Amino acid sequence: MVRGMAFDTSRRQVVKGFACLGIGATLPLCCGGTWIQAVAAESFTLTEIVDGVHVFTGANELMNEANHGAICNLGIVIGDDAVAVIDSGGSIVEAGAFLAAIRGITDKPIRYLVNTHMHPDHIFGNAVFRDAGATLIGHRNLPRALAARGEFYLRSYRNQIGATLMKGVEIIAPTMLITDRQELDLGGRKIELRAWKPAHTDNDLTVFDPATQTLFAGDLVFLEHLPTLDGSLLGWLGQMDELAAIKAAHVVPGHGTAPASWPQALQPQRHYFEALARDLRKAIEDGTPLAEAVGTAASSARSDWQLFDEYNERNATAAYAELEWE
Amino acid sequence: MKAVRQDRRPMAGTASKMAAALALAACICAMPSLAYSQAANAPSEKIWNELKTDVFEDRTIQSDTGLIRIEAPKRAQDAALVPVDIFIDPAKFPGGIKSLTLIVDVNPSPVAATFQFGENSGVTHLSTRLRVDDYSYLRAIAETANGELHMAQTYVKASGGCSAPAVKNQDEANRTMGQMKLRQFAEQDSQTGKGRELQLMIRHPNNSGLQKDPLTQYFIPPHFIHKLSVSQDDRPILSMEGGISISEDPNFRFDYTPDGNGEIRVEAVDTDGKVFRDQWPLEAAGL
Incomplete structure (x- = not known):
């Protein structure tokens, strides 16, 4: 059923989800029994990047009320029988628009929701897809990570994006857990899930569609948006070659332009991580x-990235504490 | 920088009783502050005003006397790793200080740790890393030899976003638990008056627990180092009790005055009753 193997811009198809919701329109979402009023001021656009693979590109911003938490890339893969959704988005509003956009493309059942990792921009919309009947899938470490962080996420994001946008958000752990590799059959099309060792987080999962050689890398790959470190810098650097060895033609990164050439898309973040590690190792050696060290580490990479000032010191803090043990 | 591991004797009996008592105490103190955190901007001060009598009864606490100073970033970059520096002015503390209590008002269990200093230990600067759950004052309260309390405080804005005060790499933390590393830094030039410095690093998830698992509604049990002692031979330099808000892989850097050439010895006990010990010869010239 899948014809075009290569990425073909001429066959892109665009479906808008938010577009069908005017200002003040009511989005019928049943979440914990409440109807949610979705006021979507901007459009949610799904783009078909290759046959049966549609992608939403998030904004390179922090989650806030105005962007509906829609800051990371999301996607779907459509088989003959069913649909797999990759990440649910950063709010119920975004996830509702995502679901509406999917329904504008296909009536096939949404059999799976794959969470690429624990972060709120990727999982806050889970309730929408659970209610749509999807089985939730994640890394074997994801339930543990959500147990330790879920309460904090619900509280800190209420402050950051506001109670209105937090409405209906639930922390929902996956029921199908991946320890190494697993195939999902969507009917005439199998996609490959792979659990990684600690890198961006300790629960990173990628999705590969062999038919179109498309890799959904989750936040193991960042473009333009500064990578954020919430797992292990050494683990991330150490798995970069293994990532590069994936026989993909293009990648949908967790943040930044999608699709992008593979494995070239790994190069910018490799460069940043190496600068960060180099500067911090010197600081640690010097005592x-x-x-003090986190204020200047990797500053040579500042002009290469968006959101550098928002995330670099935090990355440096985590990386310093890790590299001290080398 | 050698890390020699030796002789870890589990002392399960007594320590698990202590852990149970501690967990109970922690759950009790968790309730009021969890309630406070419901209101987004609940002032840290309000919590402190109720907390201080629980911790220090009705003793007078003097503020801004210049005897003690605390520094932390204005905004926490990583909620799990907030560096904090405490300076004690040796000129104003001729008798030295007996103890130092670190408090994070808004944390589920606000008393982060209490440090005791050995006689003539010469500690004038201590830095460590804390978990900070929300917008909060960090407070350092020193008790002088004659029983006065002096407080310094600094306000830290929460890191916000997806940076949670949780262990980043749980499997690795469990696997390496108990490893220690000691770095020794030589005296700085005499102008700064800084003495020799030690940096003690201990591998431990140091999980404060108290987070309510949204999936099960149960509290995650705490697991952290709650007793620590550092000595030169048998001479105490510094010890710590509490430790619930100390970051994963507890890390302490402090100056001290050595006496003779005796080795540095460390013993740490966690809330599961595991005991970790290590020792290092005094380096003639550190870094």
């Missing part, structure tokens, strides 16, 4: 304390 420079953490609080």
Whole structure:
């Protein structure tokens, strides 16, 4: 059923989800028994990047009320019998628009929701797809990570994006857990899930569609948006070659332009991580304390990235504490 | 920088009783502050005003006397790793200080740790890393030899977003638990008056617990190092009790005055009753 193996821009198809919701329109979402009023000021656009693979590109911003938490890339893969959704988005509003956009493309059942990792921009919309009947899938470490962080996420994001946008958001752990590799059969099309060792987080999962050589990398790949470190810098660097060995033609990164050439898309973040590690190793060797070292580490990479000031010191803090043990 | 591991004797009996008592105490203190955190901007001060009598009864606490100073970033970059520096002015503390209590008002269990200092230990600067759950004052309260309490405080804005005060790499933390590393730094030039410095690093998830698992509604049990002692031979330099809000892989850097050439010895006990010990010869010239 899948014809075009290569990425073909001429056959792109665009489906808008938010577009069908005017200002003040009511989006019928049943979440914990409440109807949610979705006021979507901007459009949610799904683009078909190759046959049966549709992608939403998030904004390179922090989650906030105005962007509906829609800051990461989301996608779907459509088989003969069913649909797999990759990440659910950063709010019920976004996830509702995503579901509406999917329904504008296909009536096939949404059999799976794959969570690529624990972060709120990727999982806050889970309830919408659970209610749509999808089985939730994640890394074997994802339930543990959500147990330790879920309460904090619900509280800190209420402050950050506001109670209105947090409405209906639930922390929902996957029931189908991946420890290594697993295939999902969508009917005439099998996609490959792969659990990784700690890198961006300790629960990173990728999705590969061999038919179109499309890799959904989750946040193991960042473009333009500074990578964020919430797992292991050494683990991330150490698995970069294994990632590059995936026989993909293109990648949908967790953040940034999608699709992008593979494995070239790994190069910018590799460069950043190496600069960060180099600067911090020198600081540690010199006895420079953490609080002082994180202010200047990787500053040579500042102009290469968006959101550098928002995330670099945090990355440096986590990386310093890890590299101290080398 | 050698890390020699030796002789870890589990002392399950007594320590697990202590852990149980501690967990109970922690759950009790968790309730009021969890309630406070419901209101987004609940002032840290309000919590402190109720907390201080629980911790220090009705003793007078003097503020801004210049005897003690605390520094932390204005905004926490990583909620799980907030560096904090405490400075004690040796000129104003001729008798030295007996103890130092670190408090994070809004954390589920606000008393982060209490440090005791050995006689003539010469500690004038201590830095460590804390978990900070929300917008909060960090407070350092020193008790002088004659029983006065002096407080310094600094306000830290929460990191927000997806940076949670949780262990980043749980499997690795469990696997390496108990490993220690000691770095020794030589004296700085005499102008700064800084003495020799030690940096003690201990591998431990140091999980404060107290987070309510949204999936099960149960509290995650705490597991952290709650007793620590650092000595030169048998001479105490510094010890710690509590430790619930100390970051994963507890890390302490402090100056001290050595006496003779005796080795540095460390013993740490966690809330599961596991005991970790290590020792290092005094380096003639550190870094």
